[in-house]
Amino acid sequence: MALIPCPECQAEVPVRSKICPKCGTLVRPIGRGGKMISFALAAVFVAVAVVALVKGPAP
Numbered sequence: 515m516a517l518i519p520c521p522e523c524q525a526e527v528p529v530r531s532k533i534c535p536k537c538g539t540l541v542r543p544i545g546r547g548g549k550m551i552s553f554a555l556a557a558v559f560v561a562v563a564v565v566a567l568v569k570g571p572a573p
Contacts, residue, residue, distance in 0.1 A: 517526040522539035531541055 516529045518529055518541070519525070520527050520534040520537060520539055520541060523534060523537040525534060525536040527534050527536075527541050533539070534541055
C-alpha cells in the first residue's frame with residue numbers, strides 16, 4: 515500500500531486515508547472524488563445517447 519506524509523505531523527498515512535491516524539488532520543478533502551466520478555459518468559452517458567440518436571435505429 516502506498517503511503518504519503520501527513521501535512522501536519524509528517525507521519526506516514528495510507529493514500530486512501532482521509533484523516534491522519536496519528537494527529538487527526540485531514541489528509542485530503544472529503545467528498546471531492548465522488549463529484550468528479552459522477553460528472554465523468556454523466557458525460558459518458560450523454561455521449562453515448564448523442565451517438566445513438568445521430569446513428570439512428572439499426573437496420
